[in-house]
Amino acid sequence: MFRQGLRIGIRQFCSNGSDKTPPAGSFRSPWKILKEEFQAVKQGQPLPTELPVPREVDILVVGGGLIGSAVAYWIKQRHPKGVSLMVLEKDMSYTRASSTLSAGGLRHQFSMAENIQLSLFCTDFLRNIKEHLSVLDQDPPCVPFNHQGYLFLVPPDSVEQCLKNHALQTELGAKIELLTCSRLKEKFPWLNLDGVELGSYGVEGEGWFDPYCLLQAFKQKNQSLGVRYVTGELTEFDFREERIMMGSESNSHKILDSAVIKGKDGKMYETRFAVVINCAGAWAGDVARKAMIGLGPGDLSTPLPVEPRKRYVYAIHCPDGPGVASPLTVDSSLTYYRQDGYGGHYICGCSPTEENEPCTDDLEVNYDYFHENVWPSLASRVPKFECLKLKSAWAGFYDYNTFDQNLIIGNHPYHRNMIFANGLSGHGVQHATGIGRAVMELIIDNDFKTIDLSRLGFERLIYKEPVLEQHIV
Amino acid sequence: MSLVFVYSGVLGGCAFSGFLMSDGLSSSLVVLSWWISLLMLVASQGSVKVGLNKFSLFSLCVCVLNFILMVSFFCVDIVWFYVFFEASLVPTFILILGWGYQPERLQAGMYMMLYTITASLPLLALILYKFELCGTSSFLLKNFLCEFYGNGFVGWSGMVGSEVVFCLGFGAFLVKLPMFSLHLWLPKAHVEAPVAGSMILAGVLLKLGGYGMIRVYSYFCLSSYSVFSDVMLCLGLWGGVVTGFICFRQVDLKSLIAYSSVGHMSLMLGGCLSNSSWGWQAALGMMLAHGLCSSGMFALANYNYEKTGTRSLVMSKGMLMISPYMSMWWFVFCVANMAGPPSINLLSEIMVFPSVLFKSFWLFVPLGLMSFLAAVYSLFLYTSTQHGGFPKFGFPYGGMSSSSSLVAFMHYFPINGLILKSDLVCFWVI
Numbered sequence: 001m002f003r004q005g006l007r008i009g010i011r012q013f014c015s016n017g018s019d020k021t022p023p024a025g026s027f028r029s030p031w032k033i034l035k036e037e038f039q040a041v042k043q044g045q046p047l048p049t050e051l052p053v054p055r056e057v058d059i060l061v062v063g064g065g066l067i068g069s070a071v072a073y074w075i076k077q078r079h080p081k082g083v084s085l086m087v088l089e090k091d092m093s094y095t096r097a098s099s100t101l102s103a104g105g106l107r108h109q110f111s112m113a114e115n116i117q118l119s120l121f122c123t124d125f126l127r128n129i130k131e132h133l134s135v136l137d138q139d140p141p142c143v144p145f146n147h148q149g150y151l152f153l154v155p156p157d158s159v160e161q162c163l164k165n166h167a168l169q170t171e172l173g174a175k176i177e178l179l180t181c182s183r184l185k186e187k188f189p190w191l192n193l194d195g196v197e198l199g200s201y202g203v204e205g206e207g208w209f210d211p212y213c214l215l216q217a218f219k220q221k222n223q224s225l226g227v228r229y230v231t232g233e234l235t236e237f238d239f240r241e242e243r244i245m246m247g248s249e250s251n252s253h254k255i256l257d258s259a260v261i262k263g264k265d266g267k268m269y270e271t272r273f274a275v276v277i278n279c280a281g282a283w284a285g286d287v288a289r290k291a292m293i294g295l296g297p298g299d300l301s302t303p304l305p306v307e308p309r310k311r312y313v314y315a316i317h318c319p320d321g322p323g324v325a326s327p328l329t330v331d332s333s334l335t336y337y338r339q340d341g342y343g344g345h346y347i348c349g350c351s352p353t354e355e356n357e358p359c360t361d362d363l364e365v366n367y368d369y370f371h372e373n374v375w376p377s378l379a380s381r382v383p384k385f386e387c388l389k390l391k392s393a394w395a396g397f398y399d400y401n402t403f404d405q406n407l408i409i410g411n412h413p414y415h416r417n418m419i420f421a422n423g424l425s426g427h428g429v430q431h432a433t434g435i436g437r438a439v440m441e442l443i444i445d446n447d448f449k450t451i452d453l454s455r456l457g458f459e460r461l462i463y464k465e466p467v468l469e470q471h472i473v
Numbered sequence: 474m475s476l477v478f479v480y481s482g483v484l485g486g487c488a489f490s491g492f493l494m495s496d497g498l499s500s501s502l503v504v505l506s507w508w509i510s511l512l513m514l515v516a517s518q519g520s521v522k523v524g525l526n527k528f529s530l531f532s533l534c535v536c537v538l539n540f541i542l543m544v545s546f547f548c549v550d551i552v553w554f555y556v557f558f559e560a561s562l563v564p565t566f567i568l569i570l571g572w573g574y575q576p577e578r579l580q581a582g583m584y585m586m587l588y589t590i591t592a593s594l595p596l597l598a599l600i601l602y603k604f605e606l607c608g609t610s611s612f613l614l615k616n617f618l619c620e621f622y623g624n625g626f627v628g629w630s631g632m633v634g635s636e637v638v639f640c641l642g643f644g645a646f647l648v649k650l651p652m653f654s655l656h657l658w659l660p661k662a663h664v665e666a667p668v669a670g671s672m673i674l675a676g677v678l679l680k681l682g683g684y685g686m687i688r689v690y691s692y693f694c695l696s697s698y699s700v701f702s703d704v705m706l707c708l709g710l711w712g713g714v715v716t717g718f719i720c721f722r723q724v725d726l727k728s729l730i731a732y733s734s735v736g737h738m739s740l741m742l743g744g745c746l747s748n749s750s751w752g753w754q755a756a757l758g759m760m761l762a763h764g765l766c767s768s769g770m771f772a773l774a775n776y777n778y779e780k781t782g783t784r785s786l787v788m789s790k791g792m793l794m795i796s797p798y799m800s801m802w803w804f805v806f807c808v809a810n811m812a813g814p815p816s817i818n819l820l821s822e823i824m825v826f827p828s829v830l831f832k833s834f835w836l837f838v839p840l841g842l843m844s845f846l847a848a849v850y851s852l853f854l855y856t857s858t859q860h861g862g863f864p865k866f867g868f869p870y871g872g873m874s875s876s877s878s879l880v881a882f883m884h885y886f887p888i889n890g891l892i893l894k895s896d897l898v899c900f901w902v903i
Contacts, residue, residue, distance in 0.1 A: 024575055028571065078787075255868060272782065274781055411866060417868075443864075444787065
């Protein structure tokens, strides 16, 4: 009995208390570590060379979609051995991720200089993708890009805004043509031009691509650079306290120190990091809440206003449809369609109004929405679409920024080591590359160097100064 | 208490009992090990004490390690010295495993243990053989060790394979030192060790190797009769130059300081093997100076790590803006690292130069290169951590706990203060 008591005493003395693998620097029983090491001898199987979840990393990227992978790529390619980076993704098959469910359009026709520049950079990147993302001894990355361009149909009351946008776009280097009704009739005879004054047509660099191919290309390159992709779910953050002395009073400041991750095997691991980058897409708001953003006093009282919004994409078949020459056409009612392959297949959709926002519990498709909202406006714009067959549909989430539907990028004023790259509300896929580079510049060069995104920081949410994009689809 | 040793009886040698003795070399190193052990505990406050990280077990390890080191420096008998030399690995291993950063998959621990143990086993055999021959295993009884002319034993030079003896005898200590080609364990151990482990490793454990070399040198009467001492000297010095170059390529702060340790210890090796009294004095000086300087730099690197959460040189820069007070300590230690006056680093380098040049004039090339490179990488370390823009993710507030400034000051004070008592370094000779 004495021996038992002694054994319990030693176990308590030497153990860690919980079942969690502690972060770097915290005590973990050497006995346990040695036991794990020599398990390989007992089992006769070699141990993996790395832990399933590392105990410390320099940069933790939460979210392994396009934005997370782009951020990881840009940081790692700058200095592969200098920074240790981990991408945490809870679903490596990307079944609910916005990146893979996106329609994959790339347009330069925005009203904000930042958005235009980001899209222009993405076009340039895709053009030179083999230079950027090739890995030695592996297949070169292949992201086929359909150069068909975007066509925005502008009603009379939006012409002024359209002209302003066009001036800005041309100044920044985008090749956009403004077409009058007669030119539109010539180029796109299948369109019904009632209520259309002007057409804004991108002639170079706009189009669409398969975002899954881009994601795989990024992943392949990242893994060759040494990025650790870890399957797991972030359950909470751990903080460390620091006292700030200001005159005679002292405040305590909680600093994000480590992340508690539930691994693929169900065990809990804790990883210490220096910087955490929130690339969680539609679930960015959850991640922010775990860091007490929105739930605390002072600077922590402003929540991250990003929530998932469901959007439907319908696949239709219309053999007499507009055909190969058709760009991605966007109506003033925000109904859009584009062709999908060469067999007369198209995909189309329409953003619902605020009142009709569908429920985001799941990714079920509402086919009534197509029949009531999308088909009528589609058919009125393109008469040929009156007889079509609805083949299938899918739904995906926008990471919708409820404040001003624009990117939130930069570090949080309180949690200085948490960097956001969220809230893209539907243009995440086309801006991912540029955002990745911007975050890299923030971390390594301490400021935006190529595209200045300082207007889109978190501070505008606290000061309530929205930066609105006029051209939302 | 340790300061008492510094001020009394250092110049001569005095044996307290059949088991313990102290002379200039021993007592200085014991003072060093006590100093660093105490500073280890202070420096680990942030990570171990505050975070409820099993502080009692931690301090037990530190105390045990300190005791083992003290006895190993003080003991007379070479067999006991060997026992404590090996025993010091165990608490270090526990410290690295228990509180290290990512000790799983055990590269650091295994490398350290295997290197040291493998290299030192032949040493044990050699010691026991010599013990049989000479009948005594004490350092002090020098008279009995080398005479024996009557019995046909003329030291080691007459024997066949004296080079082998030389190699085997020194192997353990060269690994511990570490000499260039046997140094792989050091950067790995430092990167994964907690701050306390790094401090004691760089501060005292490497000096165990140096101390052992000096003792074994006299025990085996090896006085450079063998060509191997020249080979080892040159290998060590050129290795120091190579590690100087490697320092520029490091991206981990602690790894950079570890490689600079290898460079400094190769200078010490040069002093030791040069078979001159200046060389041995320089070796002691180097041991004290490097112990304080390296250990201080590791404490500062830990402060950096606690502020920014990363040890990467790419990401932790602009510290001048975040905590200017620490920049002062960084600068002072970088200057000491490159042997800037008036530190004891400079004193020992100055003494190493003539003693090594006495062996061969052409050795001024690696010596000069090493000094130059030390300056370059020390300044590189300073500018890459302190200068540069203000990092977006740094926390400029948070004040500075008095423990970090205490640690920095206590490390620094002897470096520049002991120059006033240079007879500590210059006048101990067996």
